[in-house]
Amino acid sequence: MPYEKFRILESTGVPLEIENVDTDQIIPARFLKATERIDFDKNLFRDWRYNQDNSLKKDFVLNDKNYSGKILVAGKNFGSGSSREHAVWAIYDYGFRCVISSFFADIFKNNCLNIGVLPVQISADFLELIFNSIKKNPNVNLKVNLIEQEVSISDFSQIEKFEINPYKKENMMNGFDDIDYLLNMKSEIKNFAAKRPF
Amino acid sequence: MNKKTLFDKIWDSHVVRKIDNGPDVLFIDRHLIHEVTSPVAFLGLKKRNLNVMYPNLTFATADHNTPTINQHLPIKDPLSAKQLQTLQDNTKKHDIVFWGLGHKKNGIVHVIGPESGITLPGTTIVCGDSHTSTHGAFGAIAFGIGTSEVEMVLTTQCIMQPKPKTMRINIDGELGDSVTPKDVALFIISKLSTSGATGYFVEYSGNVFSKMSMEGRMTVCNLSIEMGARGGLISPDKKTIEYVKNREYTPKGQNLSRAIEYWSKLHTDEGAVFDKEYNFNSSDIEPMVTFxxxxxxxxxxxxxxxxxxxxxxxxxxxxxxxxxxxxxxxxxxxxxxxxxxxxxxxxxxxxxxxxxxxxxxxxxxxxxxxxxxxxxxxxxxxxxxxxxxxxxxxxxxxxxxxxxxxxxxxxxxxxxxxxxxxxxxxxxxxxxxxxxxxxxxxxxxxxxxxxxxxxxxxxxxxxx
Known part of the structure; x- marks a missing residue:
């Protein structure tokens, strides 16, 4: 599905200072029953965000009015577990365009790149610096520059580079997905398929 | 000659196109789908007015969102009922084999694939489910994908993937009384952590695995994702071939003989180098629990x-x-x-x-x-x-x-x-x-x- 182009994003960040956040936390399985991509944002971090009586959990960061923005900053090994793309849909539809962490799970990272959420992997030290900066001043701006592959914290002029596959970078910058690419090589695929033994 | 790992051999034989500085375009031999991660992919096809390229290479079952009592009765939850109906409609429309609720071949996607001979050595297998790694037990490259990728496989039988690094985990020796394949896997994960194999594809090697039944190997490969690996695999042997032959979708006659000849050669070359290697002692493994x-x-x-x-x-x-x-x-x-x-x-x-x-x-x-x-x-x-x-x-x-x-x-x-x-x-x-x-x-x-x-x-x- 086409998505909004990503070049430079400047925004405040929401600090989720927890490690090994798995996709069951991002969106529990019981909210995967829809047959369309609709309303997943409502159940983003459902069991951390709401009590069982549907009231808000005051101590969860998404419910803390001090924090807002288009960038989710999370502890290491973010997105482990299930392959559910619904987790990334929930993040995107909630309004996040970028997740910053010191480590991402594989399938989650792929899913992000396929639907227009930029996963930015930085060093553990820089992540800690970002957490501390946000906690000190929730209004501090983070700047994610995909063109230059750089993340910076505005009021500290601290910068770190990040890696991204050049092909995926091109896609993100233009809002393309892989299907267009694959559809353009169908005859090549057909020739290949004809030679498969089983 | 260039020494290759089992993983490299299978991967390389499925690359349709290599993109400079980009991912590989990988051909997928078998695609498994279920009710939860497929509906939005089919919706994508509808929006783009596309068809399924090879309907005979995709197989569908209902398993994630199904009741486990009174399956003969109508489903009470309307959302669940709709999700199951949607899979039935989509598979009918696109001419895909569907084993729905109550069907004698129905079951969990990673259980029925091997049972039906859909899972074969040397193949690439994907499914919108992270535990697709299970099928690696047969010496296949099998891994979970997201819904966007399900759509890619439906329309083009390919996905675009950067090639993972390789890891080998060796365990030799005997397993003690009541120490099962599950304990072996939980032991490995406790040593490597849930992210210790992220970015890697794992080959399990050593006589602990070669002595395991196919069911046991499936349990081990299934849990590869829990240490972050995209998948895990075990070299096919006589036990593997014995398990797959005579199943519904396994090649027959001369095709089977040719397949067996190929499968028998599918192993890591001696001297092939892995990006990372671990050795564990079988005697250190006891029945495990998580806390x-x-x-x-x-x-x-x-x-x-x-x-x-x-x-x-x-x-x-x-x-x-x-x-x-x-x-x-x-x-x-x-x-x-x-x-x-x-x-x-x-x-x-x-x-x-x-x-x-x-x-x-x-x-x-x-x-x-x-x-x-x-x-x-x-x-x-x-x-x-x-x-x-x-x-x-x-x-x-x-x-x-x-x-x-x-x-x-x-x-x-x-x-x-x-x-x-x-x-x-x-x-x-x-x-x-x-x-x-x-x-x-x-x-x-x-x-x-x-x-x-x-x-x-x-x-x-x-x-x-």
């Missing part, structure tokens, strides 16, 4: 909950995890209360798992205050449970066997463990709320689950 909220938080059943290991993670996440479980550092796991027992899932829902479980419970009665959900992985497994007399034995010990499905592994249907309750589960994830909001999961083997179902406590099956 926290990720599968890496596992210890041997007689162990105590360890202190925070600062190299593995920060203390606040570790303590948050213990708080959720209601446990403390230094607690012994033996003797801890169990309210529920879950035998099933794509990890441990096969016939061998039911054999192991019933062998231990035979002659005992289920503890009165324990609720046990025994859920076979497929109708074929259920039939075998009946024909081998396992059902009778289980019933005489006070157990009931439910109908096939993913069930309490992800608790998408009604099989939810209540808040605060402890479940010993043969499934694959002990994440917060995974088996129901507030549920507390202890992952273990069918043998350990069986012992707990008799005593209502974590119990060493060797001492029952």
């Amino acid at each position: 926290g909220t990720n599968p890496g938080m596992g210890i041997s059943i007689s162990g105590k909950i360890p202190n925070v290991d600062s190299e593995k993670g920060n203390s606040s996440s570790y303590l948050k995890s213990l708080k959720y479980m209601g446990y403390k550092i230094g607690d012994k796991m033996l003797g801890k209360r169990i309210d529920y027992v879950f035998l099933g899932s794509c990890t441990n829902g096969r016939i061998e798992d039911f054999r192991t479980f019933s062998k231990i419970t035979k002659g005992f009665k289920k503890a009165n205050d324990v609720v046990a959900w025994l859920v076979p992985g497929s109708h074929r497994v259920l039939d075998q449970i009946k024909s081998e007399g396992i059902l009778e034995e289980l019933e005489s010990s006070g157990f009931k066997v439910r109908e096939p499905g993913c069930s309490a592994c992800l608790a998408m249907n009604d099989d939810k463990i209540p808040p605060g309750k402890y479940v010993i589960s043969t499934s694959n994830r002990n994440f917060e709320g995974r088996q129901g909001p507030g549920a507390r999961t202890i992952l273990a083997s069918p043998a350990v689950a069986a012992a707990a179902s008799i005593t209502g406590k974590i119990t060493d099956p060797r001492k029952l």
Whole structure:
């Protein structure tokens, strides 16, 4: 599905200072029953965000009015577990365009790149610096520059580079997905398929 | 000559096109789909007005969101009913084989693939489910994908993937009494952590794995994702070929002979180099249990909950995890209360798992205050449970066997463990709320689950 182009994003960040956040936390399985991509944002971090009586959990960061923005900053090994793309849909539809962490799970990272959420992997030290900066001043701006592959914290002029596959970078910058690419090589695929033994 | 790993051989033979500085375009031999991660992919096809390129290479089952009792009755939850109906409609429209609820070939996607001969050595297999790694037991490259990728495979039979790095895990020697493939996997994950193999594809090597049954190998490969690996695989051998031949979708006649010739040569070349290699001792592996909220938080059943290991993670996440479980550092796991027992899932829902479980419970009665959900992985497994007399034995010990499905592994249907309750589960994830909001999961083997179902406590099956 086409998505909004990503070049430079400047925004405040929401600090989720927890490690090994798995996709069951991002969106529990019981909210995967829809047959369309609709309303997943409502159940983003459902069991951390709401009590069982549907009231808000005051101590969860998404419910803390001090924090807002288009960038989710999370502890290491973010997105482990299930392959559910619904987790990334929930993040995107909630309004996040970028997740910053010191480590991402594989399938989650792929899913992000396929639907227009930029996963930015930085060093553990820089992540800690970002957490501390946000906690000190929730209004501090983070700047994610995909063109230059750089993340910076505005009021500290601290910068770190990040890696991204050049092909995926091109896609993100233009809002393309892989299907267009694959559809353009169908005859090549057909020739290949004809030679498969089983 | 260039020495290659098994993984490299299979991967390289499936690359349709290499993109400079980009991912590989990888051809997919077998695509499995289910009701939860496919509807939006089919919607994508509809929006773009595209067809399924090779409908005969995709197979569908209903498993994640299905009830495990009274499957013959209409589904009560309208959302679940709609999701199942949508899969039925989509597969009918696109001419895809569909084994829906009640069908004799229905079951958990990773159980029925091998049962039907869809899973073959040397192939690439994907599914919108992270436990697709299971099929690696046959010497296949099998891994989970997201819904966007499901759409790609439906329309082009390809996905675009950067080639993972390779890792080999070697374990030689004998396994002790009541030490099962599940314990081997939980042991490895406890050593590597849940992210220790991220970015890698793992080959399991050594006689511990070659001596394992195909079911055991499936359990090990299934859990590869729990240490972050995209998948794991084991070189095909005589046992593999014996298992796959004569199944519905396995090549027949001359094609089979040619296939066997090819499969027999599918192994890592001597001297091939892996990006990372680990060696473990089989004698260090005991029956395992988890004590926290990720599968890496596992210890041997007689162990105590360890202190925070600062190299593995920060203390606040570790303590948050213990708080959720209601446990403390230094607690012994033996003797801890169990309210529920879950035998099933794509990890441990096969016939061998039911054999192991019933062998231990035979002659005992289920503890009165324990609720046990025994859920076979497929109708074929259920039939075998009946024909081998396992059902009778289980019933005489006070157990009931439910109908096939993913069930309490992800608790998408009604099989939810209540808040605060402890479940010993043969499934694959002990994440917060995974088996129901507030549920507390202890992952273990069918043998350990069986012992707990008799005593209502974590119990060493060797001492029952």
